[in-house]
Amino acid sequence: MGVAKKIAKLGDAEYRGIVDYNNANVTDSAIEDHIKAVGTAQFQKEYGLEIDGKCGPITQAEIEKVLGGTDVILPKGKGIFIRSFGHTGTPSEMIDTLVNGGWDFVVVQIITQYVRQGAPKLLNLGDQWNDHWNALKSAGIDSWVWGWPVPGQTQGYIDRLRQAKEQHPFIVGHIDDNEVDWYNQQAQAKAFAAQVTAAARSMGMGSGISTFGAPWFHDDFPFEEFAEYYGFVNSQNYDMSNSLGPDYPTQSHDAFRDLGYKHIVPAGPGWDKTPEQLAVLFANTPRPDGGYICWDWYNLDQNPKLWNVWNQLEV
Numbered sequence: 001m002g003v004a005k006k007i008a009k010l011g012d013a014e015y016r017g018i019v020d021y022n023n024a025n026v027t028d029s030a031i032e033d034h035i036k037a038v039g040t041a042q043f044q045k046e047y048g049l050e051i052d053g054k055c056g057p058i059t060q061a062e063i064e065k066v067l068g069g070t071d072v073i074l075p076k077g078k079g080i081f082i083r084s085f086g087h088t089g090t091p092s093e094m095i096d097t098l099v100n101g102g103w104d105f106v107v108v109q110i111i112t113q114y115v116r117q118g119a120p121k122l123l124n125l126g127d128q129w130n131d132h133w134n135a136l137k138s139a140g141i142d143s144w145v146w147g148w149p150v151p152g153q154t155q156g157y158i159d160r161l162r163q164a165k166e167q168h169p170f171i172v173g174h175i176d177d178n179e180v181d182w183y184n185q186q187a188q189a190k191a192f193a194a195q196v197t198a199a200a201r202s203m204g205m206g207s208g209i210s211t212f213g214a215p216w217f218h219d220d221f222p223f224e225e226f227a228e229y230y231g232f233v234n235s236q237n238y239d240m241s242n243s244l245g246p247d248y249p250t251q252s253h254d255a256f257r258d259l260g261y262k263h264i265v266p267a268g269p270g271w272d273k274t275p276e277q278l279a280v281l282f283a284n285t286p287r288p289d290g291g292y293i294c295w296d297w298y299n300l301d302q303n304p305k306l307w308n309v310w311n312q313l314e315v
Contacts, residue, residue, distance in 0.1 A: 275309045
């Protein structure tokens with residue numbers, strides 16, 4: 001009798017009742033697979049996961065959480081979202097703007113799956129933009145990527161992240177702009193976040209979610225499901241109507257912590273503010289993990305006075 005059959009024979013009734021360990025046609029490997037599956041199923045049962053005996057992305061992510069996971073990769077310093085390298089000028093012009101303004105990192109869009117943005121659309125990769133990417137690396141400015149994912153297109157999103165990382169191995173991580181498409185999509189949100197963050201970890205990338213800054217206005221959004229897997233939230237603390245009060249950013253961050261987010265890297269606006277209003281928002285916005293991101297290069301170009309305010313900000 002092989003080792004696996006001995007294990008099954010000596011194991012508890014759960015194994016013995018299912019595996020016919022005396023049947024010569026039952027191989028050691030089949031019994032080993034069964035034992036592993038039972039162990040996985042038991043773990044899934046204990047942690048409230050779907051019980052299928054398979055160690056898929058969601059189960060893997062949960063195991064990593066239980067074991068302590070890995071260090072969270074966070075964007076540090078002052079960063080800016082870029083929708084298109086075409087907005088930034090030549091590579092040298094882009095670097096001059098970033099260096100002179102004291103910017104530490106960029107977050108470059110590589111995909112949108114959002115129908116209203118002409119999805120599916122792939123952006124900012126390929127030979128046309130290699131000089132921009134290489135200029136960022138040479139200047140010591142960290143490169144992150146972002147995209148707008150939608151339910152049901154997870155593999156295409158992961159493929160694009162992998163393409164970006166393969167073309168530019170120095171990319172630090174990704175931030176997913178999960179917004180209107182995810183209302184009432186709790187199960188899909190959980191599956192998407194588990195798979196995307198697992199793929200990112202396998203590539204050595206950090207993972208964050210960018211989303212609504214006032215969770216209390218969005219009861220049907222799967223904030224908690226996303227919080228289980230993303231390393232940080234990029235809270236969109238824009239206060240576009242200038243009506244939420246001076247405590248709004250702090251209240252926002254407290255709400256996200258209550259929803260399960262351990263790390264917060266807020267976002268601030270590059271539009272819809274006077275320079276004075278933006279300065280007040282800066283003063284009122286905590287930066288607990290040492291990062292702050294502007295939305296975005298294009299908007300600042302439309303509001304040049306706000307470029308000055310952002311350039312003067314020290315994070």
